[in-house]
Amino acid sequence: MxxxxxxxxxxxxxxxxxxxxxxxxxxxxxxxxxxxxxxxxxxxxxxxxxxxxxxxxxxxxxxxxxxxxxxxxxxSAFAPAAMILGGLLVGWGTRMGNGCTSGHGVCGLGRLSARSLVAVITFLITAILTVFIVRHSIWDFRF
Structure with missing residues (x-):
């Protein structure tokens, strides 16, 4: 690393x-x-x-x-299929959240947007849970 x-x-x-x-x-x-x-x-x-x-x-x-x-x-050691699936899920999430980490995290927080603060907290919690599940799961995510 x-x-x-x-x-x-x-x-x-x-x-x-x-x-x-x-x-x-x-x-x-x-x-x-x-x-x-x-x-x-x-x-x-x-x-x-x-x-x-x-x-x-x-x-x-x-x-x-x-x-x-x-x-x-x-x-990255991740398989291409997992990376593609992850990218599609992120794209879907940005449509649901009406913006991405750059829009909410960089620009929204800089403008003191409460909506962006909630979005960034949601992004972080989701990322932490995803890493925990992937690293501690009995399933093999290298597909």
Whole structure:
């Protein structure tokens, strides 16, 4: 397992905060990734800013991974089927919760939204319970 590096964590968190603030200031939009991806599917000219933000996220990750990172990011031991199922469940949950961790956790809490606070607490409790069940279950989740 890679060691925690507080400098890169602080830099990454700061960049996320700056990106969310710039998007809100110049576009009046919340940087919720699930809503951004959902809106980008329309492919309309007015929604080009969504694609620019998504491409920026991917390029930023690639620049870090292949240019700035001191060592390679550790790979997950989960099977692809479990990762796909998890991704679909997260997508379903973001539709039910009317937003994702980036929208509620970064932007909503920054705006002191009570609804976002409830959503983030729900996300955390669900994540803690999921990890507990997966790690302490008699079932094998490597399908």
């Amino acid at each position: 890679a060691e925690f590096n507080w400098q890169t964590a602080l830099l990454g968190g700061g960049l996320i905060g700056i990106a969310a603030t710039v998007l809100l200031l110049f576009n009046g939009r919340i940087a919720g990734i699930s809503g951004m991806v959902n809106g980008a599917i329309s492919l309309s000219r007015e929604e080009i800013w969504r694609w620019m933000f998504i491409v920026g996220i991917l390029l930023g990750a690639a620049v870090y991974e292949y240019g700035l990172a001191a060592e390679a990011t550790p790979r």
